[in-house]
Amino acid sequence: DGGITQSPKYLFRKEGQNVTLSCEQNLNHDAMYWYRQDPGQGLRLIYYSQIVNDFQKGDIAEGYSVSREKKESFPLTVTSAQKNPTAFYLCASSIYLSGTSSYNEQFFGPGTRLTVL
């Protein structure tokens, strides 16, 4: 059963604590992405990775960190430096063909809702 899994579905943390959100895919996709969604807002790109051991900042990377040690995994750490971390976090993946400008569908996981108390 192929797809993207995110865990946990709901996460509560105290202010000032770092927290790591899990994202795993078994679609054999090269590219993975992290988005943040706030009420009434679209998805905003935090980080993305097109290949193992490489990643780039998105539009709102401050206060977040990622790693890409394995093709199937792209964990996101929300650090204490993120001023407003309460949000719905979505992970996505897609195939990646370097040197082309074609669109490759991004498949999304079910999301993790993080609440910082």
Added chain:
Amino acid sequence: QKEVEQDPGPLSVPEGAIVSLNCTYSNSAFQYFMWYRQYSRKGPELLMYTYSSGNKEDGRFTAQVDKSSKYISLFIRDSQPSDSATYLCAIFTGANSKLTFGKGITLSVRP
């Protein structure tokens, strides 16, 4: 000016109505135009995408792109309660392989 602007919501219509959802964009370099549907507390799923001006139809859904006006629309015919969801327009440019999303509009179809 934001790169992608989407008509604000929410939108509530009776079952069977025709729904029109609209977005505008500012960057003429954008190449692909998508509509995602997101049910409550779920991840978005791709509904339709197109890369050229004109209409693309899939069942009750029609995606329309007007590149000269930088305007994209999604039409839903014979709307059903199961269409109740948030609809997000998204635009892709191959230059940086990034998707840029509109804010989304929440649609409610009343039985």
